[in-house]
Amino acid sequence: MNIHESAEDYLEAILKLREDHGMVRSIDIVHELGFSKPSVSIAMRNLRENGYIHMDDDGYITLLPPGEEIAQRIYDRHKLLTQVFIQLGISPETAAADACKVEHDLSDETFEKIKAHAAGGKDNISCENCPLKSI
Helix, strand or coil: CCCCHHHHHHHHHHHHHHHHHCCCEHHHHHHHHCCCHHHHHHHHHHHHHCCCEEECCCCEEEECHHHHHHHHHHHHHHHHHHHHHHHCCCCHHHHHHHHHHHCCCCCHHHHHHHHHHHCCCCCCCCHHHCCCCCC
16 A cells, blocks of 8 residues: 555544544644645545545545555554653653654564564563674
């Protein structure tokens, strides 16, 4: 799935707003992301034309399955990375801001390893095997 980071941010915002408020309109996205109304309008048109969202006659936005999949993937990454960064001692505000930057660029392999590590699974990093131990 090849989609621009800005489109991922819009889809993630729609998902988050839906979880917080139920229904989502473009003006909600304007307030959430701090973008101008024209910018959000153009983005919504592009997402609609590419089959990621549906907008009804009253302006309410629904994620279509491809948009839902992308939004959920990015939002899950954002939440987990924020938690990991906070556990490392980073302030919640900085952790959330940094997670937003990183969530788009991590490979699936790296994210899965971070997720396994955070869960304390078998892929958990051991200090005995750490290549940076001698530093």
